[in-house]
Amino acid sequence: MESEGNQLFPVFLKLNQLHTVIIGAGPVGLEKLTAVLAQSEQARITIIAEVVCDGVTELAARLNHITLNKKSYEAADLVHADLVIAATNNNILNEDIKRDAHALKLLVNVADKPELCDFYLGSVVKKGDLKIAISTNGKSPTIAKRLKELFNDALPAELDITLQQMSQFRNTLEGDFSAKVKKLNEVSAVLVESDQSAAPKAITKISKPSYPKFRLLIWLTIVVSLAILIAVFWNREPQFQAYVAEINPIFYWFLFGGFVFAMIDGAIGMSYGVTSTAFSLSMGIPPASASMGVHLSEVLSCGIAGWMHYRMGNINWKLFKLLIIPGIIGAVSGAYLLSSLEHYSSYTKPFVSLYTLILGWVILKKAFSTVPLHKDGKIKKIGLLGLGGGFIDAVGGGGWGSIVLSSLIAGGRNARFSLGTVKLTRFFIALLSSLTFVTMLKSAHWEAVAGLVIGSALAAPIAAKVSNRISAKSIMVSVGIIVILVSLRSIVLFILKVI
Known part of the structure; x- marks a missing residue:
């Protein structure tokens, strides 16, 4: 008599310490392979199949811990296996695979045949180190998928x-x-x-801890207090009115711009540098002064973020050592070169605009991309990546995160440790770039720099809170289009001026 209810016992396997054998490399085999890799990027897998689809071939070529054998299945293929997954469209062959696996006392999963399975590949909710497995006892994978979506939305990223x-x-x-x-x-x-x-x-x-709400309350109290103080000075001190009236109006434009760009960065975790630089160039600020403003405004925010990641143990110190020296050399070299060419800003400006145009297109492309990145082999030349990322970041006013972080994650590095390490190194990159700009530039557009620094600082504590209510895709599309249009405008104006 069949037992009622779900009789499955949930376990979490260390797939990176086991040998998984998958028989079949068609669409179903690719689905099973992707499911295993999604939970353990370093899982040791052997694939047995006569016909192999392109997706499986690509993954096997990218990951050196996947072995692909184009051959017919034999019982001997399971001798060194720890887990077996049958993903063929041949029911007789799947039954043979199960019989051979049981003869070796191995657990087997047979695709789309719950009655033949010793275990299921269920839906998994993943939030960093937290994993929640969902099982419907093989009755309805669709329900499991919907529950996964529900938990993904309900559980906070924090x-x-x-x-x-x-x-x-x-x-x-x-x-x-x-x-x-x-x-x-x-x-x-x-x-x-x-x-x-x-x-x-x-x-x-x-529920989320109440600490963010408490911090937001404190911040709003400070802002309101400052507003009252400014209002009192404005009404009672004529000298204060005269001082404010003498401030270059461009300061207020950059104060507003810095606030908006920091809010965007808080929403999608990127694009602060490219949006700030594109805006600065469109307002007539030379490339060196624009990049200096971006880096000065990032010193404090990146320092705080880096410290928090350090306290949480999210720093890969080996990776940090490989990145920091080349990154600083590249950043200082880029800042020195751009500052030296400040007198020729009318000629360097279109090249920086071209760079922001490309980044705008990248942001727009990411907004519509639905294909997940496959993990490549880990990047070997970390120093070269840091050198290039630092140089381009200083010259273009941004790009350290988008270049270095995305390359590390796409190369198979742990996302949490990569983010923490890149944030901490970003503090030193921004600090040394800023010092180089300040030392080299005899005259800078300080009203624009100050507006950008203060505006981004005001937005930082509330950016994440507000961004949770806005669609990240909508923001990315808007940012990509705006950056592209602003960059094109700068390039077109330069061409018209030359003609």
Whole structure:
């Protein structure tokens, strides 16, 4: 008699320490292969198939821990396996694979045949180090998919940060096991809110910690206080009115611009440099002064972000050492070159505009891209990547994150450690670039620089909060189009001037 209910026991396998054999390399085989790699990028996999689709061939060529054997299946192919996945469209062959696997006491998954499976590849929700597996006992993969989407939307991205902090806190605790568990339960209670008036079995819900709301309240209090102070000075101090009236109006344009660009960066995690630089060039600011303003405004924000990642243990120090020296050399060289050519800004400006035009197109392309990046082999020439990224970042007013971070992640590096390391190195890149610009430039458009610095600083604490209510894709499309149009305008004006 078949047992009622879900009798499955959920486990989490260390696939990077096991050998998985997949038989079949058609569309179903590709789906199974992608599912395994999505959960363990370093999984050791052998694929057995006579006919191989392009997707499987591409992944096997990219990843050296995938072995592709174009041959007919034999029972001997399972001798060194730990897990077996049958992904062929031949039901008789799938049954043979199951029989051979059981003879070797191996667990087997057979695609689209729940009754033949020893285990299922269920839907998985992933938030950094947190994973939640969903099973419908093979009854409805569609329901599992919808639940995955629901959890992905409901669980806050900050949950992984809380997880890392709890891990660090656990390592500081002393005492026996029960004492540690009691303390951790007290600290983590903030994550759960339950309605005391509801039934005892009411489902509790996970909520974001209240700290961001508290910080936002403090920030708004400061802003309101400053506004009141300025209003009092404006009404009672004629000298203050005269001082404000003497400020170049361009300061206010860049104050507003810096605020908007920082909000955009908080929403999509990129494009602050390219939007600020494109805007500066369109306002007549020379490339060197524009890049200086961008880097000065990023010193504080990147320093804070780098410190937070350091405290959470998100820094790969080996990667940091490989990036930092070449990155600084490239950034200082780029800043020195651009500053030396400040007198020829009318000629360097179109080249920088061309660079921002390309980045605008990249942003627009990413907005409509639905194809996930495949993991390449890890990048070997980290120093060269840092040198080029630092140089282009200084010359173009931005690009360190988009060039270096995207290359590291696409090359198979851990996203969390790559982000933390790039943010920390970005602080030093911005600092040294800014010092070079300040030293080299005899006269700079300080009103524009100050507006950009203050505007971005004002937006930083509230950018993430507001951005959660806006579609990231809509922002990326808008930013891409605006950057392209502004860059084209600068290039066209230069061409018309030359003609």
